[in-house]
Amino acid sequence: MSVLAQSPVASAVQSVDWLAVAPPALTAVTALAVLVADLFVPRARKPLLGWVSVAGLAASALLLLPLLDGDRGTFCRHRQPGVCSYTADHFTLVVQLLVLGGALLAALLSVTALRDARGGLPEGEYWFLLLSATAGAALLPAARDLATLIVALEVASLPAFALVGLRHGDRRSSDAALKFFLSSVTATAVSLLGVSFVYATTGTLYLTQVADRLPHVAGQFHTLAQTGVVLTLVGFAFKLAAVPFHFWVPDTYVGAPLPIAAYLSVVGKAVGFTGLILVTVVAFPSYADVWGPALAALAALTMTVGNAGALRQSATRAYGAVRLLAWSSVGQAGYLLVPLAAAGYTDDPRGTVGSTVAYALMYAAVNLGAFAVAALVGRAWPRNRLADYRGLYAAHPVCALLLAFFLLCLAGLPPGVIGLFAKVTVFSAAVGAGLGWLAVVMAVNVVVALYYYLRWTALLFRAPEGEPVRHRVPAPLTAALALTGVLGVALSGAPQLVLRFAGGGLF
Numbered sequence: 001m002s003v004l005a006q007s008p009v010a011s012a013v014q015s016v017d018w019l020a021v022a023p024p025a026l027t028a029v030t031a032l033a034v035l036v037a038d039l040f041v042p043r044a045r046k047p048l049l050g051w052v053s054v055a056g057l058a059a060s061a062l063l064l065l066p067l068l069d070g071d072r073g074t075f076c077r078h079r080q081p082g083v084c085s086y087t088a089d090h091f092t093l094v095v096q097l098l099v100l101g102g103a104l105l106a107a108l109l110s111v112t113a114l115r116d117a118r119g120g121l122p123e124g125e126y127w128f129l130l131l132s133a134t135a136g137a138a139l140l141p142a143a144r145d146l147a148t149l150i151v152a153l154e155v156a157s158l159p160a161f162a163l164v165g166l167r168h169g170d171r172r173s174s175d176a177a178l179k180f181f182l183s184s185v186t187a188t189a190v191s192l193l194g195v196s197f198v199y200a201t202t203g204t205l206y207l208t209q210v211a212d213r214l215p216h217v218a219g220q221f222h223t224l225a226q227t228g229v230v231l232t233l234v235g236f237a238f239k240l241a242a243v244p245f246h247f248w249v250p251d252t253y254v255g256a257p258l259p260i261a262a263y264l265s266v267v268g269k270a271v272g273f274t275g276l277i278l279v280t281v282v283a284f285p286s287y288a289d290v291w292g293p294a295l296a297a298l299a300a301l302t303m304t305v306g307n308a309g310a311l312r313q314s315a316t317r318a319y320g321a322v323r324l325l326a327w328s329s330v331g332q333a334g335y336l337l338v339p340l341a342a343a344g345y346t347d348d349p350r351g352t353v354g355s356t357v358a359y360a361l362m363y364a365a366v367n368l369g370a371f372a373v374a375a376l377v378g379r380a381w382p383r384n385r386l387a388d389y390r391g392l393y394a395a396h397p398v399c400a401l402l403l404a405f406f407l408l409c410l411a412g413l414p415p416g417v418i419g420l421f422a423k424v425t426v427f428s429a430a431v432g433a434g435l436g437w438l439a440v441v442m443a444v445n446v447v448v449a450l451y452y453y454l455r456w457t458a459l460l461f462r463a464p465e466g467e468p469v470r471h472r473v474p475a476p477l478t479a480a481l482a483l484t485g486v487l488g489v490a491l492s493g494a495p496q497l498v499l500r501f502a503g504g505g506l507f
Helices: 022-037 047-062 065-069 090-117 123-142 146-164 171-202 207-216 219-239 249-255 258-283 285-311 320-343 349-380 397-411 417-432 436-460 475-493 496-503
Strands: 072-077 080-088
Touching: 022 047, 022 090, 022 123, 047 090, 047 123, 080 090, 080 123, 080 146, 080 207, 090 123, 090 258, 090 349, 090 475, 123 146, 123 258, 146 171, 146 207, 146 219, 146 258, 171 207, 171 219, 171 249, 207 258, 207 285, 219 258, 219 285, 249 258, 249 320, 258 285, 258 320, 258 349, 285 320, 285 436, 320 349, 320 417, 320 436, 349 397, 349 417, 349 475, 349 496, 397 417, 397 436, 397 475, 417 436, 417 475, 417 496
Parallel strands: none
Antiparallel strands: 072 080
């Protein structure tokens, strides 16, 4: 027994905690079940696949509850219980809640979109790809080694390419998928090169061990290690749609089915900022002098370019509403980067991370709500221009009030208290880290963003051109609107709870 315990085979044995991996595992199992069931379910009953997917995502989210009693690590090295590939800590659970909740709302939007497509979208493939991407996105925040991190990133990304281009015969969809795919593959190749440099200089892929060994890299390898750190960040900056890795966003959002655009705007962002948090704060804290200024510059550039792009959207341009939300998401990514940049300038970088997570939770709820209203308007006006929202209050007063509330939250104006609270938190993180110039850039961009958010809001309450068009709101769309509305109002009523929940005990 002693000989076996010391053998290479025994040293490779890893513990497995099935409860810890249950949320992403159940999502993956549901994806496979839906794909197999699609072979046997008759066409008339294909909508059942959607409800099975919704139920699977809801069950996966509920499986987070048993994990609240404490941190769990699994796939750990033999006799090194603290060195694990998968860790279900508070940070992991918060991000997994964001991912699974965002995917659940996108799934509710998808049920209506697939019904309206009347066979234009293959349902079995659609649900399989959506659930597979969600499984990868839910795995990523738990990854604690660079190999698992990259694998999770690709599992979250590859199905998304197919989802964007799933509308057969649609040229916009095909072009968007190709642009998304080529740019993402390039970013992934650069990240893999960076990971190989980090591994070559440290001899390990585990994030905590990388953090311990990077400061002691031999002098002749210092440049190689620094290059590896920078290149590793590129892939996650792409997922976050940080400038200059943002050019795929507007065309991809317009070419994709609207629920997929909503999914990418929230879950895609979660993948990006989660990866950046793990590689910067956990793996590369000794290189804060490299990634801190880099992220600060990216934050300023991203929010400025995003808001400038949103300002350029005219009321009569086809798909102008979706394009505005796309450019807005780029600007919001800049705000998400501010606390991460501030973490490079503070003695307690992990404490600053909570601001990014809190902002992401707010953004996810209200942005998905805005996409839900866009999905409703798109059913009557497929071109989804900003002008199509004129007089929405006369036709659908509740939906108009909800969209106005969501836009005010994104702008950071009352009664969208949660948006104001999130922006103040991010602003405070920049000031507290001594990044006064970045706080000024953010303040200017917030003022600029007020213009296009308020311009859209004003359209909702103007007199409609002609008779208002009223139509029934499907039940899944109603559920998505109700959930996002209730969540936004509840968070605005108790905004301090968001920061406590998001930042309490991270890592």
